[in-house]
Amino acid sequence: xxxxxxxxxxxxxxxxxxxxxxxxxxxxxxxxxxxxxxxxxxxxxxxxxxxxxxxxxxxxxxxxxxxxxxxxxxxxxxxxxxxxxxxxxxxxxxxxxxxxxxxxxxxxxxxx
Amino acid sequence: xxxxxxxxxxxxxxxxxxxxxxxxxxxxxxxxxxxxxxxxxxxxxxxxxxxxxxxxxxxxxxxxxxxxxxxxxxxxxxxxxxxxxxxxxxxxxxxxxxxxxxxxxxxxxxxxxx
Numbered sequence: 660x661x662x663x664x665x666x667x668x669x670x671x672x673x674x675x676x677x678x679x680x681x682x683x684x685x686x687x688x689x690x691x692x693x694x695x696x697x698x699x700x701x702x703x704x705x706x707x708x709x710x711x712x713x714x715x716x717x718x719x720x721x722x723x724x725x726x727x728x729x730x731x732x733x734x735x736x737x738x739x740x741x742x743x744x745x746x747x748x749x750x751x752x753x754x755x756x757x758x759x760x761x762x763x764x765x766x767x768x769x770x771x
Numbered sequence: 772x773x774x775x776x777x778x779x780x781x782x783x784x785x786x787x788x789x790x791x792x793x794x795x796x797x798x799x800x801x802x803x804x805x806x807x808x809x810x811x812x813x814x815x816x817x818x819x820x821x822x823x824x825x826x827x828x829x830x831x832x833x834x835x836x837x838x839x840x841x842x843x844x845x846x847x848x849x850x851x852x853x854x855x856x857x858x859x860x861x862x863x864x865x866x867x868x869x870x871x872x873x874x875x876x877x878x879x880x881x882x883x884x885x
Contacts, residue, residue: 663814692872694872694875699877700877701860701875701876701877701878702815702860702862702873702875703875704871704872704873707871707872715871717872749814749815751815751872759817759820760817760872760873761817762807762814762815762816763814764813764814765813765814
């Protein structure tokens with residue numbers, strides 16, 4: 660079974676802090692994604708990566724950056740956290756051109 | 772751009788009732804269509820998918836048929852259980868190729884009462 664893990668289930672940070680959300684997948688997938696999930700808005704794509712050191716902006720990249728130094732790990736970075744970044748963050752991975760994305764359990768981030 | 776519209780929730784049903792959650796989409800070409808389910812406190816799990824017109828995806832008693840003529844992918848189940856209570860997301864992946872992510876609907880919260 661594909662396993663996508665995220666470093667924290669719950670995280671509380673203060674405004675202005677630098678925040679790292681980590682995601683690891685164990686199936687050698689090429690593509691990895693970061694989404695945020697908000698009530699009434701569904702899931703929205705923040706960034707994705709189709710290879711090591713490669714990244715592409717999704718629909719809502721503002722205020723975020725990403726890093727993919729190794730194939731199995733995809734990090735989401737909030738350079739200076741703000742209260743409007745309080746959300747559930749979901750990581751996903753997918754192998755090449757196959758269509759199934761596998762999701763991690765999510766990190767619920769609260770920015771105070 | 773691509774978009775997915777699904778019925779608003781919450782949807783509350785009694786156990787053993789029939790379920791239909793409507794999903795329609797807007798996309799160019801021939802997208803692939805998905806239903807994901809999110810149980811309380813968990814991430815999303817793929818429930819079923821269909822990659823071409825008239826395909827039927829099925830899993831755990833749920834079914835959905837890819838209808839290109841009506842641009843729809845409605846989720847159905849003949850007899851729901853309390854354990855089906857969750858949030859259901861309809862999603863599509865465009866046919867343009869590349870590594871872009873999925874486009875999701877806003878989700879439908881399903882509540883099944885005993």
